[in-house]
Amino acid sequence: MSIPLSSTPGADPRVRFCPAPSGWLHVGSVRAALYNVLHARHHGGTFVFRIEDTDATRATEDSMRSMMEALHWIGLDWDEGPEPGGSSRGPYGPYRQSERKALYAEVAARLEASGATYRDYRTSEELEAWREQQRAGTGEGPPVVKASTFEHTTEEIERFAAEGRTASLRLRTPESGSITVTDLVRGDVTWDWSQISDPVIQRSDGSATYPLANSVDDLAQGITIICRGEDLLSVTPRQVRLHELLLADGLLDEALAAVGFPARDPSWGAPSAFAHLPMVVGMDRKKLSKRHGSVSIQEFRRQGFLPATLRNYLSLLGWAPKDGRERLDDADLIAEFDLSAVGRSAAAFDVDKLTAFNGERIRELPADELTELLLPYLDGTEGEEALIEQPITDGQRAIVSGLVPLIQERMQRLDEVERYAPAFLQDEVELDEDSVAKVFTKKGAPEAIEATIELLADVEWTIEAIEAGLRELPEELGIGFGKVAQPVRVAATGSSVSPPLFESLELLGRETSIARLKAALPVARAAQPDTD
């Protein structure tokens, strides 16, 4: 199960998700990806997946692979984007920025030729020193880089060039006036150009930076709505400026043609709107990090969260359908999702609620489907140790299939099967210390176990018969049923907490059940309080 691909490839609206491949994909990013997908599906549009690996020092191949894997696992497949094999799908590729360098260089050259940029020969160290000074208040104001104060004189340029220094390329942004951007979730947002630094669009080593690559690609790939995290809100003005420049006089179209990249659709303009999603934060309202437990998607997978649960829960982090329902399947999400209904305040990621949602969905699963989902947690794929063979034997499958109905309604995560299964898949069971101390020390425990051994020896081996037999014991022994059930439970399963007793015994089988009761008997006797 996952959200379907576009039935009308290439159609409007065209949205994109474009992570930088460093580290793992985390829930905030996935939420952004989800909203993009939902918007696309709701309107019958196209979801583009792009890898923003312009910074060679940070991007890694491993990270890229894991992000693609994570996105696929969680059910967010893309209509256009890179393919696992190294190829790509879609007519406006390539979709990895590291494969689009020629385009950026071409665009940068044309931008420079048009006078939209200027060279900056300052080194990172010099820039940093300048900022320090500005912030310390000894300078003339906040550290805003503007051509009016930053552009070198002709003599300086000649001198630096003679010295062999290389320059970065900065975009010339307006020195005054303001810009207003329409945001689907925040309304109109206005900035004064005087407060906005001229961004570096090309590093001194000739590579493109995010501002350039991102703007070029959004236009080259016909993105209509830019929906991303709020952390990118303040970067929007320069991006809009770049969009204007790139579209003016067909600059981008000519560059595309010059380097042999796919031409843009003639109907495409600049993105018509932005949508800045509220941040996803931890329960302490701080930025999500390892401290908050799981943040990477593969971690959720390992713990046994269902992709559908994640999609459902994440959709509600910043948005709610009109009718207030919380249990939403993909069809509901696609039908009801609305970007303009997204909230404005940061949302805290609540694992407890996610977990509750997951338990709810696990309970709804057909037993055989759940069984299949559980196997990876038993054969060593996801879990720590392997309790079953891979592939599973018929006998083991029978046990797991028998166990599933017993544990289905008490599980919230798939990995919890690792807690219940050992008692049923291993010959011997280790008696839990606390359970022994709590249950075997009660008066009558050994007697209950003894009587049960006798009973199980020749009772008909069905759940009903076992239950009927056990229910008669308390009367004979003159105690309550709990006084019998608990010792037997501990003896048979090793713990005072287990699936229902009669069903558990039945599943264990007559021989194993009796063997365990016999083995536990001396332990129970030893645990009895002294009666002398």
Added chain:
RNA sequence: GGCCCCGUCGUCUAGCUGGCCUAGGACGCUGCCCUCUCAAGGCAGAAACGGGAGUUCAAAUCUCCUCGGGGCUACCA
């Protein structure tokens, strides 16, 4: 410091064209019921409009101020 964004139960949120709100739902929490343990399920309950001024017959809903939180302030994205 500067610019920008945000502010309803612990958390996600409904409400925000002002009265139907004694502020609704969900997770979590507490109690009770059910019960062979643990769950599941059922029922009940505690729990919020950051603060202050206005406007108005009436404000969670409009205005202003204030406080608080966050983002950006990189030749990262």
